[in-house]
Amino acid sequence: MAEENSTCNSLSMEEKVKLITRNLQEVLGDDRMKAVMKERDLRIYWGTATTGKPHLAYFVPMSKIADFLKAGCEVTILLADLHAYLDNMKAPWDLLALRTEYYERAIKAMLKSIGVPLEKLKFIKGTDYQLSKEFTLDVYRLTSMVTEHDAKKAGAEVVKQVEHPLLSGLLYPGLQALDEEYLKCDTQFGGIDQRKIFTFAEKYLPQLGYKKRSHLMNPMVPGLTGGKMSSSEEDSKIDLLDSAASVKKKLKKAFCEPGNTADNGVLSFCKHVIFPLLGAEKFTIERAEENGGNVDYAEFAALETAFAAQEIHPGDLKATVERHLNRLLDPIRREFEAPELKTLAQRAYPPPSKKAAVTETEGPHRLDMRVGRVVSVARHPDAESLYVEKIDLGEPEPRTIVSGLVEHISAEELTGRLVVVLCNLKPAKMRGVESRGMVLCASVDEPRAVQPLDPPAAAQPGDRVLVEGYETGQPDEQLNPKKKVWEKLAVDLKTSSTRVAEWQANPLMTKDGAVTCRSLAGAPIR
Structure with missing residues (x-):
């Protein structure tokens, strides 16, 4: 720990900014972020709604959290249980506490898998402060300023969109904006799909008398079928507890057309997770001598160029990614073999009854x-x-x-x-x-x-x-x-x-x- 703190302190501000912003799609308010960094370490928060089971794509924000910590940032992880309920009731009220506990245990297991020290992180549940008198009054203050149009527009890429939305979904962006103030962060980190919520926060927080924050955005990483990796689309994702055989099966079916680097979930995972975590190690594609022999890549750009030129067969790329995936997932699988965690998983995500299965899916x-x-x-x-x-x-x-x-x-x-x-x-x-x-x-x-x-x-x-x-x-x-x-x-x-x-x-x-x-x-x- 002392060695890591020493590494953080030895980095220049430019090096810290490079770590914080690498592989991001967009940064809003980088001038505000840099102004804070001249005075003290940056406070960043990342939130996740506790809905469907966390899956492989969660390693993307986890790898960025590792970057933030290396840059000396103070990081808060928000387990957004109330948001999970407000988003079209994706998490039933009676399962909120169980799912929140499952998320915390799963996220901690992921972070340990990639070597992130948990003692430098702060975990907090949304309901720990979002039900307070002060937060509730701020919600009411916000509703007196925000039009239905602005609320619906802000949540368009995050909250499930229907023709006649529930009022809960319209409240969602406002609560997320207020989180920035109540978590006392300088910067919020999320996916590019949250951009409209971030600009909503930048517009309305100053109207409440609160400061405007900066925002860091990851690109949306394609799922295995080419679209967004989603908990609700089984073939698009690899679950954290999937067996090695299941990982092989899903990767075999994954979209990875020769030479095609667009919407390629296999390549995207290399860019956003595997390469940032390699350190001094190289990405080695193992293949028979008659197929060119083993080849090493130290930079993702070189791998992407080689794949685009069809110098790498999709099967060889998938086999290499499979090895790295299982190396990441093995510690998580072992941890969740514990009887208490098996019970937690079953209670948080109970198998639906036959009638419920029809109703919900x-x-x-x-x-x-x-x-x-x-x-x-x-x-x-x-x-x-x-x-x-x-x-x-x-x-x-x-x-x-x-x-x-x-x-x-x-x-x-x-x-x-x-x-x-x-x-x-x-x-x-x-x-x-x-x-x-x-x-x-x-x-x-x-x-x-x-x-x-x-x-x-x-x-x-x-x-x-x-x-x-x-x-x-x-x-x-x-x-x-x-x-x-x-x-x-x-x-x-x-x-x-x-x-x-x-x-x-x-x-x-x-x-x-x-x-x-x-x-x-x-x-x-x-």
């Missing part, structure tokens, strides 16, 4: 079904069997929706009619015309008949259509076609013997009553 609440009124109907210019409809869904402009109803209902009968529209399908080109939704219909094959569903006569365009018993939860902003959410749920959609539209025998309801079908009973709904 594949439930019908994920479908954005709304009442629409057909404003106009025209024949598709290049397809005789298709209509191009303009449908009022309570939005500023009617949506264009293409449907195959020509043989089943006249344009005159369809115009002005109330229908049910599935609104969050991915837009699709139908013979050159983009369709932004689907009119839900009951249909039978023998004899062939198709009928649009009928909302109650009192319903209005834009009214939500919900499945009774599944009213909680928010629809996906857009259904992921790769996950086939609609296809899985549609299997259980049909009309009852009394022609009521149902999902698993639960009626589809608006605030004015049930959705029905004019004459087709026991018919699938598509």
Whole structure:
């Protein structure tokens, strides 16, 4: 410890700044940061909402925390339990304390795995101060200044976005801004996806009489499938407790196209975690002599250039990364073999019951079904069997929706009619015309008949259509076609013997009553 402190003290301010900012995507307020560093060590805080299990991508901020400590910074890690609940209730209230404890144990295990001394860190829970009288009054003061537009904009990249957001999600950015003052930090560190919250803090904290802080932002590291590494997308991430066999399997499937350095989660992990932690060690790709033999890389830029030039095969890169990953994960796996930690993991993330699994993951609440009124109907210019409809869904402009109803209902009968529209399908080109939704219909094959569903006569365009018993939860902003959410749920959609539209025998309801079908009973709904 004394040796490390001596190293920190021997660094020039320029060397400290280089350590603090390396591999970052953006720094806001570096002049304010440097001004503080001329007087004393920088105080930095990093926060994480205690939602899904921490995964491999958490090593990215961990490696930066190692940099901050090497530069002599005082670092606080905020376990943002209240934020986890406010973000669309991603962590149920009754599991908050357990998940927060799991996060703290997992993060400490990660830091120990990369050699970070824990005694130089401060851990704090959000609820330790965010429920205080002073913090609560500041929240109220902030709500008197912030518009709904600014709150929604600030959380756009962090808080789950839905058409009708819960008030809790609008409070989220304000609480994160106030954290800077109540944690007495000089700088907040986070991902580039938090940039709008950081600029929100820079705007509003001075209006409360508090100082403006600087902000450090990591780039978003791609997951193994090429997009963001996410707790909710199993194939995109490697869990901290995944076995060596599971790591091998997931890396084998990871996106790592020859010569492609964009959206390459394998390469990104090398840049942001493996190389910063190598020290004097080199990144050695082991391969047979007939394939060029072993090759060493001391700098990530050289590895990236070689991969772009296709001098390194993706399989050889993955094999090397696999060795480094298991070296990082082995100490964590061993620590979590302790009975108390196994019990903690099971209690914090209990396996869902069959009903809960449907409700939370594949439930019908994920479908954005709304009442629409057909404003106009025209024949598709290049397809005789298709209509191009303009449908009022309570939005500023009617949506264009293409449907195959020509043989089943006249344009005159369809115009002005109330229908049910599935609104969050991915837009699709139908013979050159983009369709932004689907009119839900009951249909039978023998004899062939198709009928649009009928909302109650009192319903209005834009009214939500919900499945009774599944009213909680928010629809996906857009259904992921790769996950086939609609296809899985549609299997259980049909009309009852009394022609009521149902999902698993639960009626589809608006605030004015049930959705029905004019004459087709026991018919699938598509």
